[in-house]
Amino acid sequence: MKEFFNWIDDRTGIAKLTREALFESVPGGARWRYVWGSTLSFAIMVQFITGIFLWMGYSSSATTAWESVYYIQNEMSFGWLLRGIHHWTAQIMVILLVLHLVQVVIDSAYRAPREFNFWFGVILLFITLAISLTGYLLPWDQKGFWATKVATNLAGIVPVIGGDLQKIIIGGSDYGHHTLTRFFALHAGVLPGALVALVVVHIYLFRRHGITEAKPATKAGALYYWSLLGVVFGALTVMAFIFEDSAKQWVPWIVSGVFAGIVVRIAFLLIRGGDDDSASRPKRDGMFWPDQILRDAIACAAVMAAVLFFVFWKSTELTAPADPSQPYNAARPDWYFMSLFQMLKFPVFKGALGLLIGAIIVPSILVTAVFLMPLIGKSRIGHWVNVVMLYLLIGGFVVLTAMGFNHDANDEDYKRGVANAHADAKRLNELILINGGIPPAGALTLLYSDPKIRGARLFAANCASCHPHGGGDGMGGEVKEPSAPDLKGVGSREWIAGLLDHKRYTSAEYFGNTKFKEGKMAGHLDDIEMLQADIDAVSAALASEGRVAGYSLPEGGQKFIDSGFDLMFNDLECADCHGIQGEDEGKGPSLTGYMSREWMVNFVGNPAHEDLYGKKNDRMPSFLSMKKEDGTVKEGQLSRQDVELIVGWLRGEWPKAGDVEK
Amino acid sequence: MPSEMAARQPGDPERREFMAKAVSIVAGGAIVSVPVGVGIATLVSPIFGEGQGGIKIRLAAVEDLPGDGSPKLYQVVAERTDAWTKYPEKPLGSVFLRKLENGGVAAFNSSCPHAGCSVGFKSKEEGYYCPCHESVFLLDGSMGKFCVSPRGLDSLEVDKDRLKDGEVWVTFQNFAAGIEEKRAI
Known part of the structure; x- marks a missing residue:
């Protein structure tokens, strides 16, 4: 066996490589605070593994993307778990990236000779965000579609090249197949390729420079950091109360809660704190293997546990398929872009110039500031500037994000948008089961031919300006001035x-x-x-x-x-005016087949027909095409299929999941 | 080999070495630029393609519109080609139609000119409202008091001749968001 390994080692040099990889010295011993980089590498690995398996089930086109994700989520064995891990790891990865960055800045690990590695790290952060942004669209559901529409429209406002840039990104002037193929190529090919290349360089440079040893802390030093945090969060608390603009007040409470925690910590430090005596302890260097790796492994296990917790607790959302003609009141980016989204609501970013400043220039300045950190942080004061800047950035991010979510939690339109998208998705799942699969033209066609969903929408759009349905418009909206019978239970x-x-x-x-x-x-x-x-x-x-x-x-x-x-x-x-059971059609509406499907379709189609209201018709329009007295045809507002869908919905006739045995 | 070359082609070795390096770099670059260039050419091809342009579509009869001048939202579903697929009926967007006092009809694309979310209608007094960045537009599509959008709602062309026959035909088109100019895409 040994000879076999020697044979391999002789030709590959693997033993030396392994030794170098594992037996790295960790100055000052292994520490928990060094685990962030490793958890990130772990998260990236999880994304590659789950991503490749998802790739095996995914199909990027406008008529198959949602459908294939539906299949992964609902039909493939453990597909929901696979997609859930991929989705939630992506969310947690953003947090890990920020923690990693915070730790690097606090420990001034960006100082010479590590500047390049810091810059590579920042680029890696943006590549990760770009991977997340492109991944958000891939399920081609309402949520991803509308968020991406906003994001790509923002790309379009870049001066001079914006219009062309937007066309290149979405693969034409309209969203469709090529938007998906391009986003998928970026998400699964170009960006991960760049990510791997940079991670290799990042880790190579990290090994070349060695770990940045955490400095032994003094009581004064600790007080300084906590006071700094206290000032930042104190300011944020004030800001949060100033910007607080809705009934629920939990946003400022979160920030002030953190602030209170910091005050308690400072008080504790003042009363009981002492210098960290690690400097006076005999210095004992640790080894990467196994000292640090054990800690890393435990941290990675905790990350995985958190991911699984979210998969089981929140599951993984798939809203209704993308439909540009179906208004979506809940168009929001993923949470880590919510602060940018929220920022654009402020009047200071009003108009074309304001949008350019808010969406392009301000973020670019912030990114530049982060890039300049190694140069700013050369001196002791510069380092403090960096730390304050980072806390302010994170604080601003937290406040804006919380404001955005707080607003949505109190916004009825938003909540209805989300509820409708979920109801559509749930109903679509039923329809797919009833139909025994998805038709080749895509899942949207099932929704478009369903009385329960499409009929209600058509009713809300065409009938509810006069007829209420249970008091509302049938879609959760209100009817301002009802002027005709309520048709619920008709x-x-x-x-x-x-x-x-x-x-x-x-x-x-x-x-x-x-x-x-x-x-x-x-x-x-x-x-x-x-x-x-x-x-x-x-x-x-x-x-x-x-x-x-x-x-x-x-x-x-x-x-x-x-x-x-x-x-x-x-x-x-009654028979004096009404035709009943086919006998003696009078002047009033015929009651033969009253409220049957055919009667209702005829009624909605042309209520002024002589068998119905005739000339006594009040204001009810004829919704189907019909011949006028002069022989010309008046185009109807709706197709016969649409009228049948409305009638089907009013009559409560739609296929139900219980009708078929799975 | 190098020594043979040197023997056959006497001259300054440094210069020859420079030439070899330069030729290698240029040739290598040229070879790589073939696949990269072709790839980029296909990548940027949408810039040179023509947009789908406006599409003329019948949305309603004038008498179907509310008489009080409040707008009604119509879905635009039309034949459309997306890359390799020709859809006989593809949902493209939605349009607000509103009867005017002078007998005309106003049409607005419901896509917000700020960032492209779908704008909803609240009431005649409150106007249109974008659920994303909370812009408010007045009944006539112009910008309301609180409106971060750089321009009012995009009006669409209504066919005047057909309007005389009581039919509302609209040229549906999307416009670039986030800029003051109303530029068709």
């Missing part, structure tokens, strides 16, 4: 019973806001004063014509229904 026994009650008929719930309030039917209902038993029988009879979803035979069965029709033909004189 065609059901209860709904028809309400219609037959004179008081309710003439109320805003039914025809109170129409000219029918004073019409013949209202007068007739007033005259005949129907008994409750009659109302029950007639509504049972009429409901049996339409048989909307949830219909069942009334108590008393067919006999009871027949008695209702009998009343309509005789005592109540």
